[in-house]
Amino acid sequence: MAFQRPLCKWRLYFGPHPVIAIFLLYFFNIVAGQIRYSIPEEMKKGSLIGNVAQDLGLDVKRLRSGRARIVTGENNQYAELKTDKGILVVKERIDREQLCGDVTPCSFSFEIILENPMELHPVKILIQDQNDNPPQVLYPVQTGGSLVAELVPRSADVGYLVTKVVAVDVDSGQNAWLSYKLQKATDRALFEVGSQNGEIRTIRQVTDKDAVKQRLSVIVEDNGQPSRSATVVVNVAVADSFPEVLSEFTDFTHDKEYNDNLTFYLVLALAVVSFLFITCVVVIISVKIYRWRQSRVLYHSNLPVIPYYPPRYSDTLGTGTLQHVYNYEVCRTTDSRKSDCKFSGAGSQNVLIMDPGATGTMQRIQSEKSILDEPDSPLEVSSV
Numbered sequence: 001m002a003f004q005r006p007l008c009k010w011r012l013y014f015g016p017h018p019v020i021a022i023f024l025l026y027f028f029n030i031v032a033g034q035i036r037y038s039i040p041e042e043m044k045k046g047s048l049i050g051n052v053a054q055d056l057g058l059d060v061k062r063l064r065s066g067r068a069r070i071v072t073g074e075n076n077q078y079a080e081l082k083t084d085k086g087i088l089v090v091k092e093r094i095d096r097e098q099l100c101g102d103v104t105p106c107s108f109s110f111e112i113i114l115e116n117p118m119e120l121h122p123v124k125i126l127i128q129d130q131n132d133n134p135p136q137v138l139y140p141v142q143t144g145g146s147l148v149a150e151l152v153p154r155s156a157d158v159g160y161l162v163t164k165v166v167a168v169d170v171d172s173g174q175n176a177w178l179s180y181k182l183q184k185a186t187d188r189a190l191f192e193v194g195s196q197n198g199e200i201r202t203i204r205q206v207t208d209k210d211a212v213k214q215r216l217s218v219i220v221e222d223n224g225q226p227s228r229s230a231t232v233v234v235n236v237a238v239a240d241s242f243p244e245v246l247s248e249f250t251d252f253t254h255d256k257e258y259n260d261n262l263t264f265y266l267v268l269a270l271a272v273v274s275f276l277f278i279t280c281v282v283v284i285i286s287v288k289i290y291r292w293r294q295s296r297v298l299y300h301s302n303l304p305v306i307p308y309y310p311p312r313y314s315d316t317l318g319t320g321t322l323q324h325v326y327n328y329e330v331c332r333t334t335d336s337r338k339s340d341c342k343f344s345g346a347g348s349q350n351v352l353i354m355d356p357g358a359t360g361t362m363q364r365i366q367s368e369k370s371i372l373d374e375p376d377s378p379l380e381v382s383s384v
Contacts, residue, residue, distance in 0.1 A: 037088070038126040041096040046089050049079060049125065052112065053086025056121055060086045066114030079125065081112060088123070096127045097170050104129075104172050131175040131224025137232045139166040149235040151245060152214075156206045162191065165198035165232055167220045177223035183231065184217035191236070193218055200234060210238050212245065 037050045052068075053060050062068075063083045070081050078099075080091035100106035106127040113120050140148060140163065150163045169176040180198040185191055190210060192203045200216065214236035221229040237245040 034122045036124045040128040043090045049088040068114045071113045072111050129172040133170045134228035135167045135169045135220045135230045137167045149237040152238050154206050160202040162200040175224040183219045186214045
């Protein structure tokens with residue numbers, strides 16, 4: 001960073017009216033010497049530009065007491081004054097191409113003002129270019145869909161100008177100096193590229209044995225440190241007639257499109273087959289798991305099996321008012337306290353099913369049972 005110390009310093013006392021002071025300073029051109037700094041572009045935010053207090057011969061206390069600040073200037077947003085340290089730092093990243101474009105040298109200016117007494121110190125900051133942009137190829141235009149070729153007749157002599165590669169670099173100075181070099185070629189013995197002007201010329205006589213389709217790859221480099229580059233592809237057609245060139249390059253384009261389509265369809269078919277296979281595997285596994293779970297549920301089931309009988313079911317062998325055969329015996333002795341009563345159930349079912357129509361019979365049986373329980377009942381053994 002370079003700077004120039006002030007040539008003189010003026011102090012004016014205008015009280016609390018800095019606007020009037022600035023106007024008078026500009027009107028009478030009474031300003032201190034200019035300070036100049038030179039910094040590279042693309043510096044990070046907060047990077048040091050210069051020590052203002054030291055370069056102006058001021059104390060840090062003077063900057064604080066004089067409320068030093070940056071005034072005027074359209075680009076004062078790029079710099080910031082730290083009054084507590086007396087330094088000037090980068091407030092915002094500076095892009096030289098965005099700030100100045102093609103104008104060289106690139107710089108911006110502002111003023112630092114102090115009050116009580118009033119002082120005005122102009123500051124000018126020069127922006128050094130950095131090699132932060134690669135070359136841009138203007139011709140031949142690189143198109144993705146169409147194929148552009150330069151025509152070279154078979155009767156072309158040595159030094160025939162095929163085409164010229166045109167490129168620019170938005171950087172300035174030596175960073176914008178470009179050089180051209182042939183990187184790849186179908187036939188290196190047929191063409192050469194001018195290192196300074198980018199001209200592509202023949203270096204020997206064209207013969208009938210030379211292929212119609214020639215492909216050249218040219219690299220463009222700048223002179224920056226580190227160097228940046230760009231690559232351009234040049235298609236050359238060696239033929240005497242346009243129909244011959246059209247047929248050759250049409251077939252080339254068709255083959256390329258055919259290969260691209262074939263690759264696309266192969267990838268699509270592989271994706272579809274893979275999807276169907278995965279789907280089938282998932283379905284089979286799901287069915288297996290479902291059947292296994294169903295079998296486990298049935299195996300661990302503990303529900304009782306309850307037989308079902310139709311309503312009003314009757315035994316064909318039964319007689320009497322009951323629906324099932326029900327036999328009982330009553331044994332009675334002279335001593336009622338030693339009487340025995342024996343009941344025997346139906347042979348086919350041990351559960352007595354009540355029928356609403358047999359209510360009277362059951363009531364009669366209950367009454368007879370109560371008589372049997374009496375001590376001196378005259379009933380004897382009977383069977384129903």
